[in-house]
Structure formats: C-alpha cells, structure tokens
Amino acid sequence: MPGLAGLFFCLIMNSELKNIKRLIVNQSLELDCGKIIKGFPLAYETYGTLNKNKDNAILAFHALTGDQFCTNINPITKREGWWTFAVGPGKAIDTNKYFVICANVLGGCMGSYGPKEINPETNKLFGTTFPVITIRDIVRAQKYLLDSLGIEKLLSVIGGSMGGMQVLQFAALYPELSHSTIPIACSASHSAQNIALNELGRQAIMADPNWKKENSSPDKGLAVARMAAHITYLSKKGLEEKFGRKLQDKGSLKFSFDADFQIESYLRYQGATFVDRFDANSYLYITRAMDYFDLEKQYKGNLSHAFKDNKSKFCIISFSSDWLYPTIENKEIVIALNACGANVRFAEINSDKGHDSFLLNVPEFLKTIGEFINSTYNEVKK
Amino acid sequence: MPGLAGLFFCLIMNSELKNIKRLIVNQSLELDCGKIIKGFPLAYETYGTLNKNKDNAILAFHALTGDQFCTNINPITKREGWWTFAVGPGKAIDTNKYFVICANVLGGCMGSYGPKEINPETNKLFGTTFPVITIRDIVRAQKYLLDSLGIEKLLSVIGGSMGGMQVLQFAALYPELSHSTIPIACSASHSAQNIALNELGRQAIMADPNWKKENSSPDKGLAVARMAAHITYLSKKGLEEKFGRKLQDKGSLKFSFDADFQIESYLRYQGATFVDRFDANSYLYITRAMDYFDLEKQYKGNLSHAFKDNKSKFCIISFSSDWLYPTIENKEIVIALNACGANVRFAEINSDKGHDSFLLNVPEFLKTIGEFINSTYNEVKK
Numbered sequence: 228m229p230g231l232a233g234l235f236f237c238l239i240m241n242s243e244l245k246n247i248k249r250l251i252v253n254q255s256l257e258l259d260c261g262k263i264i265k266g267f268p269l270a271y272e273t274y275g276t277l278n279k280n281k282d283n284a285i286l287a288f289h290a291l292t293g294d295q296f297c298t299n300i301n302p303i304t305k306r307e308g309w310w311t312f313a314v315g316p317g318k319a320i321d322t323n324k325y326f327v328i329c330a331n332v333l334g335g336c337m338g339s340y341g342p343k344e345i346n347p348e349t350n351k352l353f354g355t356t357f358p359v360i361t362i363r364d365i366v367r368a369q370k371y372l373l374d375s376l377g378i379e380k381l382l383s384v385i386g387g388s389m390g391g392m393q394v395l396q397f398a399a400l401y402p403e404l405s406h407s408t409i410p411i412a413c414s415a416s417h418s419a420q421n422i423a424l425n426e427l428g429r430q431a432i433m434a435d436p437n438w439k440k441e442n443s444s445p446d447k448g449l450a451v452a453r454m455a456a457h458i459t460y461l462s463k464k465g466l467e468e469k470f471g472r473k474l475q476d477k478g479s480l481k482f483s484f485d486a487d488f489q490i491e492s493y494l495r496y497q498g499a500t501f502v503d504r505f506d507a508n509s510y511l512y513i514t515r516a517m518d519y520f521d522l523e524k525q526y527k528g529n530l531s532h533a534f535k536d537n538k539s540k541f542c543i544i545s546f547s548s549d550w551l552y553p554t555i556e557n558k559e560i561v562i563a564l565n566a567c568g569a570n571v572r573f574a575e576i577n578s579d580k581g582h583d584s585f586l587l588n589v590p591e592f593l594k595t596i597g598e599f600i601n602s603t604y605n606e607v608k609k
Numbered sequence: 610m611p612g613l614a615g616l617f618f619c620l621i622m623n624s625e626l627k628n629i630k631r632l633i634v635n636q637s638l639e640l641d642c643g644k645i646i647k648g649f650p651l652a653y654e655t656y657g658t659l660n661k662n663k664d665n666a667i668l669a670f671h672a673l674t675g676d677q678f679c680t681n682i683n684p685i686t687k688r689e690g691w692w693t694f695a696v697g698p699g700k701a702i703d704t705n706k707y708f709v710i711c712a713n714v715l716g717g718c719m720g721s722y723g724p725k726e727i728n729p730e731t732n733k734l735f736g737t738t739f740p741v742i743t744i745r746d747i748v749r750a751q752k753y754l755l756d757s758l759g760i761e762k763l764l765s766v767i768g769g770s771m772g773g774m775q776v777l778q779f780a781a782l783y784p785e786l787s788h789s790t791i792p793i794a795c796s797a798s799h800s801a802q803n804i805a806l807n808e809l810g811r812q813a814i815m816a817d818p819n820w821k822k823e824n825s826s827p828d829k830g831l832a833v834a835r836m837a838a839h840i841t842y843l844s845k846k847g848l849e850e851k852f853g854r855k856l857q858d859k860g861s862l863k864f865s866f867d868a869d870f871q872i873e874s875y876l877r878y879q880g881a882t883f884v885d886r887f888d889a890n891s892y893l894y895i896t897r898a899m900d901y902f903d904l905e906k907q908y909k910g911n912l913s914h915a916f917k918d919n920k921s922k923f924c925i926i927s928f929s930s931d932w933l934y935p936t937i938e939n940k941e942i943v944i945a946l947n948a949c950g951a952n953v954r955f956a957e958i959n960s961d962k963g964h965d966s967f968l969l970n971v972p973e974f975l976k977t978i979g980e981f982i983n984s985t986y987n988e989v990k991k
Contacts, residue, residue, distance in 0.1 A: 259864075359864040359865060418845065418849055419848040419851070419852040419854065419870075420843075420845045420848045420849070422854070422873065423840045423848065423872050423873075423876055426836075426868075426870075426872070426877075427836050427840060430832070430836060430877070430880070431816075431833045434817070434829035434833055435816070436818060448816065451813045451816055454805075454808075454809050454812060455809050458805045461802075463932070466800070466801040466802045466805065469801075472799070480901060482643075483741060484737075484741075484893060484897065486808075487900075488804050488900065490801045490804050490808070491805075491808045494808055494809070495808075498812070518870065519862060519869075521854060524854075553845075
C-alpha cells in the first residue's frame with residue numbers, strides 16, 4: 228500500500244455542493260494524456276458499515292450520468308439514487324452485511340476533480356481547460372480512496388455500462404485487490420456505433436452557442452444529447468410497450484410540432500430535467516473517456532492478457548434487449564477470461580428494458596448479483 | 610380520371626431551383642389537417658420513355674431526404690441521384706424498358722409545395738407557417754401527376770423507407786391504379802422508437818437559435834439531426850466493419866474533442882454537407898408526416914382493410930440488419946395482406962448495411978426488385 232501520509236478526509240463546504248464528502252488526494256497522479264495533476268478532490272459516499280476485518284467492502288462504479296449517491300435520496304438532486312433497486316438494507320447488495328463505496332468519477336460534476344471545479348491555478352472554473360481523462364485515470368484515482376479507508380482487498384467490484392468498463396479496468400490494474408469482479412452490460416472496448424452515439428451528444432452540446440460562454444450553459448444542446456442517449460438506453464420493444472403511439476392528449480392529432488405523442492413529452496422531460504443536474508462539459512469529458520476505452524489495445528491486442536494474473540471470481544452479465552452493449556460484446560469478455568483460465572460465470576438476463584435494465588427492478592438480475600456476491604462473501608468468511 | 614382542365618405542365622425559372630420541372634396543380638386539395646390548398650407546384654422528374662399504351666410507368670417514391678432526382682447527377686446538388694444503383698438503362702428498374710416518374714414530396718425542398726416555397730398570399734417564405742402534412746396528403750398530391758401524364762394504371766409503385774409508406778398509402782387509396790406494389794424497408798405505422806428518433810432530430814433543429822430567424826438557417830441543429838439519423842441508417846455490424854476504432858490520424862489519440870476516430874469525421878462530414886442541400890423546416894414537416902403515418906388506424910384498427918380491394922401483386926422487402934424498420938414490422942404488412950387474400954411475396958434480404966441497404970449496391974435486393982417488376986411487365990404485356 229502506498230504511503231498514506233498525503234491522504235486525509237475532508238468535509239468541504241461549497242456553495243453548490245455543500246455537505247458532500249470528499250477525499251482530498253494530496254499525491255500526484257499522472258494522467259494518460261501525460262499531464263500530472265498535483266492532488267485532487269474525490270467525492271464519495273459509503274453505505275453500511277466496514278467490518279473489523281475490512282473484508283466486506285464493495286466498490287460500485289457509476290455510469291456516465293451517475294454519481295456517488297447510488298442509493299437513498301440524493302441530497303443534491305433530491306432524486307432517488309441511481310442504484311436504489313440494488314443497494315440497501317436487505318437488497319441484493321445488502322448494506323446490512325456489506326460496506327458499499329461509491330465515488331464520483333474524475334471528470335464528473337458532483338464534487339470530484341472535473342470541469343465544474345475551480346482550477347486552483349487560475350481561480351476560475353476548469354471548463355474545457357480540464358485535461359482529457361480516460362477510464363484508467365478514473366480507476367486509478369479511486370484506488371486512493373481504498374487506501375484512505377485502509378481496505379486492502381475488496382469483496383467485490385461492480386458496475387454497469389461505463390461502471391462495467393471501470394470494473395474491467397480495475398481487474399486489469401489491480402488483479403489482487405478484489406475477491407470478485409462483476410462487469411455488467413459493458414464492453415472491453417467501445418464500439419464504432421457507441422463512439423458515434425457519444426459524438427452525436429458532444430456535437431449537440433458544442434453546437435449550442437452557449438457552450439464555452441461565461442455565465443451561461445448549453446442547456447438546449449445538453450438536453451438534445453440526453454434525449455439521444457435516452458433513446459439508446461431503452462429497447463425498441465420496451466418503447467413500443469410503454470409508449471407505442473399513445474397520444475399526449477386523448478383527442479386527435481394536433482397537426483403541429485408540439486408534443487403529440489407521449490414518447491415525445493417523455494423525451495422532452497428527460498432532456499429538460501437532465502440539465503438541472505448535470506454539467507455539459509462533464510458530459511463531454513466522460514463520453515470521451517468511454518470512447519477512448521480499449522482494454523484490448525492496452526494489452527497489445529490480447530484482451531486475455533488484461534486478466535492473466537487475476538484470481539478473482541468473475542461474473543459477466545448482459546441483458547437480452549440491450550443493443551448498446553449487446554450480449555455478443557459482453558461474451559467477448561467471457562471468451563478472453565476463459566482463454567486465460569479465469570474463474571468466470573456468465574449470465575444473459577432476459578429483459579425488455581434494454582440497456583437501462585441494470586438500473587431497474589429486474590428480479591432475475593438482482594437475484595444473480597445478490598447470490599454471486601453472497602457466495603463470494605461466504606467463501607471469504609470460511 | 611378527374612378533369613384535367615386545371616392541369617398543365619410548367620417550366621418555372623426561379624433563382625434557386627432553375628430548370629427543374631414542375632407541375633402546377635390548379636385544383637384544390639384538402640389536407641388531412643383540414644386546410645384546403647388552392648393549387649400547388651409539384652416538382653418531378655421522369656426517366657425513360659412512356660410507351661404508346663402508357664403501361665410501362667413506374668412511380669418511385671423518395672424517402673425523408675430524397676428528391677425527384679432519383680438517378681443520374683442531381684443538377685442542383687451535383688451529387689449522384691439517391692437511387693442510381695437501382696434506376697437506369699440496364700439496371701433493375703430499367704429505363705430502357707420502363708418510364709420512371711419521381712416527384713418531390715409535398716413539404717420537400719426541391720421545388721414542390723413546401724416550407725421553402727413562397728406563400729403567394731404573403732409573398733414571404735412559408736417557413737413554419739406551412740401546414741402540417743401527412744403521408745396521405747403527399748400521395749394524393751402525386752395522383753395529379755399521373756393524371757397530367759395520362760397514365761391510367763401504373764406498372765408498379767415502389768419506394769423504400771418513407772417511400773415505402775407512400776407505396777402502402779397509394780395501395781390503400783388507389784387499389785386499381787397499379788399492377789404491382791413494392792414497399793421496401795418500411796412499416797405500416799411508425800413505431801415509438803422511430804417517433805422518438807424523429808423527435809430527437811426536430812428538437813436538435815428547434816434548439817438552434819437560428820431556427821425561425823429571418824435570413825438565417827439552423828445549420829448546426831440540422832447537422833446534429835442528420836448525424837443522429839445517419840447513425841440509425843447503418844447497422845452496428847456495418848459500422849464496426851467500416852470504421853471500428855480506426856483513428857483519423859494514424860498516430861495516437863489526441864486527447865481533445867477534435868475528431869479522433871474516423872467515425873467521428875464521417876459523421877461530422879455527413880452533418881456538414883447535408884445542410885447545403887436540405888431545408889431544416891422540410892426536415893420538421895416530413896418527419897412529422899412519417900410520425901403521423903398509421904395505416905392501421907386509418908382503417909379502424911384493421912390493416913387488412915387497407916388492402917381489401919387491391920388486386921395488385923405485392924412484394925414486401927426487408928433487410929436483415931435494418932433496425933429502424935426491422936423485418937418484423939415489414940412482416941406485419943405481409944400478415945395483413947395474407948389475411949385479405951392478396952397476392953403477396955416477401956423477401957428478407959441478407960445485408961450488413963442496415964436500413965441504408967435499399968439505397969446501396971446490394972445485388973440480391975436489386976435482383977429481387979428487377980425480377981419482380983419484369984414478371985409484372987411480362988404479365989401485363991401478355
């Protein structure tokens with residue numbers, strides 16, 4: 228474990244994000260882009276109690292628009308945490324038994340080092356002067372959090388979507404730091420279609436004349452980006468079942484560009500509410516990190532090499548109707564793990580809810596992760 | 610046939626669209642929105658020669674961003690026509706044998722009555738004062754063109770995507786006006802996902818502050834809309850094979866928001882070039898017409914009733930990797946046709962090129978339409 232001399236807990240009061248917990252890392256981190264950052268804040272949250280042996284800790288990684296508040300009411304947005312279905316007392320990730328840690332990613336906008344923070348060198352917001360970061364940078368930053376908590380080995384690392392990429396990156400960087408490894412609905416390298424979809428969102432933001440303007444934010448562009456992304460999180464069948472061609476008003480068509488169909492109102496609402504809780508530049512930086520993610524390339528074209536020293540138990544999970552990170556891409560991870568003789572399970576969960584399934588109440592999924600973590604826990608406790 | 614007294618050909622000279630052929634319809638058309646338009650221009654093009662019996666005419670309907678110039682070099686855009694692979698001498702739709710008619714849709718921006726035209730009542734551009742139109746309006750308008758050409762029965766009506774919707778609408782409105790009917794890669798009613806994707810494009814346009822501003826156009830918003838649509842026209846596999854994670858410059862990542870990946874440059878190019886040839890308001894109106902299309906609802910919830918008097922030979926074609934109008938939605942048309950005892954063939958063409966397949970050189974597809982039209986021709990000639 229690296230020296231902890233430079234690490235301490237800090238509770239920062241800040242006009243926007245008061246009362247959130249932040250670790251102030253006072254060590255240098257060399258980013259993949261080559262830039263060295265000399266210390267940075269990492270906002271995080273914990274749920275449950277770390278036991279005496281410190282062997283009941285689970286590190287949960289959030290997805291693109293998530294944050295550290297994975298369960299209960301998020302004190303900033305006043306909304307339910309993004310993984311309320313999975314994390315809590317008696318739930319699949321049972322906070323009566325486990326100690327759950329979740330940090331806001333580097334580049335995020337909920338208190339971690341990101342474009343929405345003040346650059347101490349200029350006393351101005353970073354904005355687009357923030358360095359371009361990678362999934363590897365994001366994961367390395369969170370290692371300091373484990374050190375600060377004195378956790379030598381996690382019970383589990385888990386996350387879906389971009390959270391799953393962090394899980395894979397963690398497994399590659401720290402093969403001995405977790406008893407089990409659960410990447411969900413993700414990919415070992417971002418596909419061309421997914422790069423295209425992220426680029427679409429970035430272009431929508433960058434097309435907004437309020438982008439990079441002082442004291443304004445590209446809300447309209449960010450809302451469009453969110454609408455685009457939101458469509459990809461749902462399945463065609465799920466959309467058809469939930470909305471179909473249902474009209475907003477029960478009468479007839481309006482023959483206008485108002486929202487005639489319920490799906491239109493729903494999307495507009497998703498866009499409009501998103502801008503209240505998310506920073507457009509964070510959206511740019513985090514999607515960029517996703518696009519740059521290519522674990523196979525990191526290991527010279529052989530994905531198996533990323534996992535060759537990893538003795539943890541893997542559980543790979545995909546969803547049948549997820550077209551963003553389809554089963555076939557998740558299976559490529561399974562194939563690489565099998566090729567290096569890893570301990571690996573794979574489950575494709577039947578769900579019509581598309582990529583979003585990992586965030587929703589999908590009982591078979593919750594049962595799968597619950598049982599897998601529990602079996603790891605029992606083995607550790609033996 | 611309705612009286613042709615009010616119809617005449619007209620070659621209009623206009624600063625923007627000179628030398629294009631337009632039919633000036635001098636009859637009233639009652640639109641589905643309730644508004645009555647008193648005469649309107651319909652821009653069109655023909656290829657090949659109408660024979661003496663006038664029984665070799667094929668009406669080809671264009672898709673969302675197409676126009677009347679289906680083959681050869683488009684004189685306005687200087688680009689190849691959208692269906693150059695299919696239409697021409699010796700091609701599947703052989704202009705040595707057939708007389709191909711293609712009109713710019715109502716709401717379009719290539720000379721037909723649309724938001725880019727001058728409102729004769731105000732002497733100003735219609736813009737968003739143009740009435741909201743439907744696929745049925747679009748098809749009814751084109752009936753005048755057949756009348757003006759003295760064509761009593763077509764050899765074939767054909768079109769892909771929104772063109773296919775027009776084919777279906779034509780079959781329902783004019784059951785006796787075509788010997789064969791070929792809807793390609795389409796649906797009898799727009800799905801929730803497709804409404805969502807169109808709404809995304811509209812929101813991108815309407816978010817642009819240049820929208821509805823005099824002497825300016827929402828180019829950035831329209832480019833984003835086009836990028837979004839373009840992604841949906843390609844398959845995940847096709848994108849992976851064509852672009853994968855190939856970098857724009859052969860070196861390493863740029864760690865910036867410039868286009869690092871080839872897919873990013875490609876999309877940006879698609880967006881940037883589209884705004885030179887398409888009107889943002891046309892994009893709004895035509896996508897709205899697509900979303901409103903619901904042939905099942907027109908026939909009180911029974912799609913079969915749309916085709917019950919139609920004695921034409923149907924050939925329904927879908928593409929295996931088309932996720933916008935997947936085979937299952939095309940098959941619903943087949944089921945409805947079978948239910949009313951129609952003469953129907955169905956072909957799912959294997960292609961990795963996604964929805965765009967109908968515009969591309971996909972030999973099995975071109976062979977299928979070529980042989981089907983030829984067999985119809987031989988029967989008519991018997």
